[in-house]
Amino acid sequence: MKALPCPSCGAPIAVKQGVASQKCSFCENVFQTDFAKIPEFEGLDEKQYKKLKRRANDSLDRNLINKAYLQFSSLAELLETNIDEEYLDIRAKSYSLKLKEILHESYNTTDGTTIVSVQHEAKYANVSEPSYYFTRIDVPMIDLIDDIEDKCDSLAKEDAIFLARRSFKYIALELENYLIPATQFIFENASFCEVEGYTDFGSYTEYYALAEPIYLGIQIRCQLYAMLIKYLEIIDIDEPLDNPVTSLEVYNNARKYVMQDFNLRYIQLNRRHGTYSYKAILHDKGVKEFSDAIQWLEDKLSPYFEEKERIEKEEEQKRKIEEERIREQKKAEAIQKAKEEKEKREKWLASPEYAALQKRRIKIISATLIVIALVGGFFVIRNNINSIKNDNQTIFKGGSSTY
Numbered sequence: 001m002k003a004l005p006c007p008s009c010g011a012p013i014a015v016k017q018g019v020a021s022q023k024c025s026f027c028e029n030v031f032q033t034d035f036a037k038i039p040e041f042e043g044l045d046e047k048q049y050k051k052l053k054r055r056a057n058d059s060l061d062r063n064l065i066n067k068a069y070l071q072f073s074s075l076a077e078l079l080e081t082n083i084d085e086e087y088l089d090i091r092a093k094s095y096s097l098k099l100k101e102i103l104h105e106s107y108n109t110t111d112g113t114t115i116v117s118v119q120h121e122a123k124y125a126n127v128s129e130p131s132y133y134f135t136r137i138d139v140p141m142i143d144l145i146d147d148i149e150d151k152c153d154s155l156a157k158e159d160a161i162f163l164a165r166r167s168f169k170y171i172a173l174e175l176e177n178y179l180i181p182a183t184q185f186i187f188e189n190a191s192f193c194e195v196e197g198y199t200d201f202g203s204y205t206e207y208y209a210l211a212e213p214i215y216l217g218i219q220i221r222c223q224l225y226a227m228l229i230k231y232l233e234i235i236d237i238d239e240p241l242d243n244p245v246t247s248l249e250v251y252n253n254a255r256k257y258v259m260q261d262f263n264l265r266y267i268q269l270n271r272r273h274g275t276y277s278y279k280a281i282l283h284d285k286g287v288k289e290f291s292d293a294i295q296w297l298e299d300k301l302s303p304y305f306e307e308k309e310r311i312e313k314e315e316e317q318k319r320k321i322e323e324e325r326i327r328e329q330k331k332a333e334a335i336q337k338a339k340e341e342k343e344k345r346e347k348w349l350a351s352p353e354y355a356a357l358q359k360r361r362i363k364i365i366s367a368t369l370i371v372i373a374l375v376g377g378f379f380v381i382r383n384n385i386n387s388i389k390n391d392n393q394t395i396f397k398g399g400s401s402t403y
Helices: 046-061 065-079 085-107 113-123 138-153 157-189 212-234 245-259 285-349 352-402
Strands: 002-005 012-015 021-023 030-032 192-199 202-209
Touching: 012 065, 046 065, 065 085, 085 113, 085 138, 085 157, 113 157, 113 192, 113 212, 138 157, 138 212, 157 212, 157 245, 212 245, 212 285, 245 285, 285 352
Parallel strands: none
Antiparallel strands: 002 012, 021 030, 192 202
């Protein structure tokens, strides 16, 4: 590979034969070249590498996606003479940025072209025939998959696996970070039309649910996961059969974001939404492709699910056996404890200490009964004396009166 420093910023620029004009991806300077006079590239030194990577990251941090893509691509091209994990990571990032450029233009929720178009068509759906469209992601994804497959074929197996895994990670992250929020935005903000009404008291606005934008959002999500599954189908990421983490994550997310029914009744409208399902639009080519892709993924994961189910059944059986063992152990411990308590009581009842205690109890009880009897007798005698006195007084008074 031949390269020469940019006359403006000094960044090495890889030069291809037959291209007379070059543009520096780091400072955007355009200059003429003569391929025959350009020396062979001897590689980046540490200082150059750090400077170019910092500039590429700065562009990405500032959301200058096209510039960042060109810079990471250029940097990857310059590092290609020395294949290591740093080079492979930068190459993977350049693939994801190529896709991110398309996603950001169409699906950012502020002014993405698809978002704006769907909102506009839905808003005036009651007065015009809406024409919904969305930016396809299957075409750029197929191109990316082909590029990554070709690059992996040119690498050693270990490097190819690293690039395949890292590229998938970055690409899946970009797809889900853009398309899931974008479709949710469509569901909640562009799935109804406004109808103006007028009365004697003034105008009013009513809102009516529209099914078409919902199904459009479902189509977008179907393309997302169909393409991720296609990546896994074509490119080997060397997943272990007993722990296919990446495939499981894609499968679970597809179930969560596509395969569950969409219930949007919580959106406050005059005429509310019903429940929507991707199965209602299986006639759509993209949705059918998703359905077939999910079937392929389920077949791939079938041995894992079967083994997992077998292990879970074994664990459940072990758990039941352990619970039964613990119950029997507790039962035996309770019986043993009751037996020991009984023996302890019998030993106590037969002891001299218990006999002495009983004697003391009898004496206390006897003394208590005597005291109670004496007190009771005292009150009886006192009551009798009082009664006799009262009787005598009554007789005396009566006799005096008669006398």
